[in-house]
Each structure stands twice: as structure tokens, then as C-alpha cells.
Amino acid sequence: MFIKRIRPGNGDISENDVTPKDVYDQRRQIMKLGLGFGITAAVAGCDVMDGTDAEAAQVKGKLAFKPGPFSTSEKKTEYDAVTGYNNFYEFGTDKLDPAKYAASLNTRPWTVKLGGLCGKPQTLAIETLLKNALEERIYRLRCVEGWSMVIPWVGFPLANLIKLAEPTSKAKYVAFQTAEKPKEMRGLRSNVLDWPYVEGLRMDEALNPLAFLAVGLYGDLLPNQNGAPIRLVVPWKYGFKSIKSITDITFTERQPPTSWQRYGANEYGFYSNVNPNVDHPRWSQATERRIGEFRRRDTLMFNGYGDQVAGMYRNMDLKKFF
Numbered sequence: 001m002f003i004k005r006i007r008p009g010n011g012d013i014s015e016n017d018v019t020p021k022d023v024y025d026q027r028r029q030i031m032k033l034g035l036g037f038g039i040t041a042a043v044a045g046c047d048v049m050d051g052t053d054a055e056a057a058q059v060k061g062k063l064a065f066k067p068g069p070f071s072t073s074e075k076k077t078e079y080d081a082v083t084g085y086n087n088f089y090e091f092g093t094d095k096l097d098p099a100k101y102a103a104s105l106n107t108r109p110w111t112v113k114l115g116g117l118c119g120k121p122q123t124l125a126i127e128t129l130l131k132n133a134l135e136e137r138i139y140r141l142r143c144v145e146g147w148s149m150v151i152p153w154v155g156f157p158l159a160n161l162i163k164l165a166e167p168t169s170k171a172k173y174v175a176f177q178t179a180e181k182p183k184e185m186r187g188l189r190s191n192v193l194d195w196p197y198v199e200g201l202r203m204d205e206a207l208n209p210l211a212f213l214a215v216g217l218y219g220d221l222l223p224n225q226n227g228a229p230i231r232l233v234v235p236w237k238y239g240f241k242s243i244k245s246i247t248d249i250t251f252t253e254r255q256p257p258t259s260w261q262r263y264g265a266n267e268y269g270f271y272s273n274v275n276p277n278v279d280h281p282r283w284s285q286a287t288e289r290r291i292g293e294f295r296r297r298d299t300l301m302f303n304g305y306g307d308q309v310a311g312m313y314r315n316m317d318l319k320k321f322f
């Protein structure tokens, strides 16, 4: 059986015999997530970890540091820049605000609720999700303001989580929501955006192996300013699609609203694919500044991930669906 193969040492006694039902169910969820995860890791030539205990031990200290299947060998952005220059409007609109103020967010306890059009709606504890984050993937994260970074994320494919919930055939989109905690998020006093922050992907985008949930960076847990305890990363889209501090993932039939579309639909579309040929109404998107570098670089179509993602947009006019 597959699960036994990736979990050597699993005895013949069913865990069901010795474990209370709720703990057993939670462990089964861990194993299911771990199974999908193990397959991805195996493709990358990594060893496959035990589904539970070894991972739990690792999460306490450093998260595993393994290159994932889509890692780049580009020079990484300095840790201090990755964690000191951020956008997270729940803590203010200045790029230095999140590092200053995000410590007030309490990320334990934390759950992520999977719901909407799916056969297995469920709420997962953050601990369950952390135990499955054994893969390092280094991606460029592009932001609409024309800056980019190379970040050694720790995370796992979003598809693994989606498959757990078994979305129905009616589910065409995935909606994401950030925590809304006014006492812990000083930025919520301002109405610069509608709260909570929301985002969305089409189902095929969400299932693309490049889309992932990050729980750490540089081998450690995510700092709050980078979206602790769990955030989305969509490497071929502008930075704002990568929603932080997620509490809800909901499967929908209709295209869900996004915070930046609500802010200005003529400026920010639903798709927001990195596209040097489609300018933002107020600025060119042809070049970007890699944080830590002086000279601007040409921005690459789909942030350089065209081989993985261009097929999803083959019949779409990307000037119209921007």
C-alpha cells in the first residue's frame, strides 16, 4: 500500500485501535497531505519523510531545506530585505510597517477552514499543515510596484490541500481570506482596503504545481510580516495575489472578488499575470528592480514560468483578462 511505503515502520496494529477518534482523523489528514507531498518530493529526488513524528520534531527547530522541483539557482535576496521590506496593509501601507508592527499578530492557535463546494469540508490546525512543509522552493516573487526578490520558501503545493477537500465538479474557483483581527492588526483602523483581505484563483491555476502554500522561509517559520503562519505564493502572478495569513479557503462556482479589484477594477484585474506587455494604467510593467540590485531588469512573461503556465491562458486575450 502506498501509505505504508512512504511510512516505513508502520506496524500492523491499526492506529484506530489505540488512538481516540479525533486524533486518528487528524493523523489520517496528515498522512493524506504527506502522501501527495511525498510524490512531489520524490520527483525532485529528495528522501521521503515519515508522515508525522520526524516532521513534528523538525518544525520545532528548523524546517527542512531541500530544493523543490521548480527551484531557481539565482542569487537569493538577503534575509533582512525579505523580512524588512514588505507589503501587508493590515499593518500599514509603508513597506517598513509590517516589520515594525506585525509582531502583534497572534498566530497560535490558528486554523485553516476548507469549505464551499466540496465533498469534505474541514478545518485543519496549523500544526497539521506545518508537519507537511518539508520542501524548499526558491521562487521569484514579483510585486506590482516593479520590485522582485528571490526567496527560499518552505511550503507545499496548494493542490495537496485542495485535493483533501475534494471539490465538486461545480467548483470553478478558489477563494482565499486573510484573518481579520482588529486588535492585533493596527492597519484595520484605516479603510484603504476592504477587510478582510481576499483573493482568488481559477481552479486550474490553483491546482498548478507551481502554486504553493508557504509556512516558512530561509529554513525557519514564516515571520509575521511575510504572512505567518501560512500564505499563498503564486510565482507567475504579481505579488498582491499572494495572500498572507490565510484562515479560509472556499470553493466557488463564480469568480470570487479580490481586494485589489475592489480597490480599483480598472487597475487591478482578477488574473494579474506578470506581463511586461500590459502596463498598469499608471506605470509601465516592462522592467523591475531586484531588491539589492541597482540596474533594472527586463520583466519576463509569466515571471519566467511560461513553460509551466502559458497553456492555461492559451485562448485568452491577456490585455482584456489582465
Ligand SMILES: Nc1nc2c(c(=O)[nH]1)N[C@H]1C(S)=C(S)[C@@H](COP(=O)(O)O)O[C@H]1N2
Binding pocket: 085, 086, 087, 088, 089, 090, 141, 142, 143, 144, 178, 197, 225, 226, 227, 238, 239, 240, 241, 242, 243, 244, 245
Ligand atoms: N493579507 C494580505 N496579503 C497580502 C498583502 C496585504 O496587504 N494583505 N499584500 C500583497 C502584496 S501587494 C504583495 S506585493 C505581497 C508581498 O509579500 P512579501 O511582503 O512577502 O514580499 O503580499 C501580498 N499579500
Ligand SMILES: [Mo]
Binding pocket: 087, 143, 144, 145, 238, 239, 240
Ligand atoms: Mo504588491
